[in-house]
Amino acid sequence: MFQIECPYCGKRELTEYSYGGEANLSRPAPVDAEENQALTDYLFSRSNKRGIHFERWFHVFGCRKWFNVARNTITNEFVDTFLVVEKSPVDDQAKP
Numbered sequence: 001m002f003q004i005e006c007p008y009c010g011k012r013e014l015t016e017y018s019y020g021g022e023a024n025l026s027r028p029a030p031v032d033a034e035e036n037q038a039l040t041d042y043l044f045s046r047s048n049k050r051g052i053h054f055e056r057w058f059h060v061f062g063c064r065k066w067f068n069v070a071r072n073t074i075t076n077e078f079v080d081t082f083l084v085v086e087k088s089p090v091d092d093q094a095k096p
């Protein structure tokens with residue numbers, strides 16, 4: 001079976017988790033209604049990039065905590081899992 005390493009609980013089955021979307025997004029400051037493109041992008045635009053992708057996952061049937069994952073979207077390999085407040089060691093490698 002496919003397993004994911006929870007930074008709190010260790011390796012568990014994929015069925016215990018829920019995908020929470022792209023990680024490392026920052027909500028833009030409130031602006032006028034006419035200048036809300038930044039908020040629209042925050043809510044609806046995702047990078048969907050090829051290669052290392054940073055995602056947020058939730059351990060639903062375990063510790064019930066959020067954590068971040070670096071996943072290779074080509075091989076579906078979970079390269080790294082880490083706490084939301086941490087920086088991934090593969091973060092610098094993912095940048096061109």
Ligand SMILES: [Zn+2]
Nearest residue numbers: 006009059063
């Ligand atoms: Zn957990």
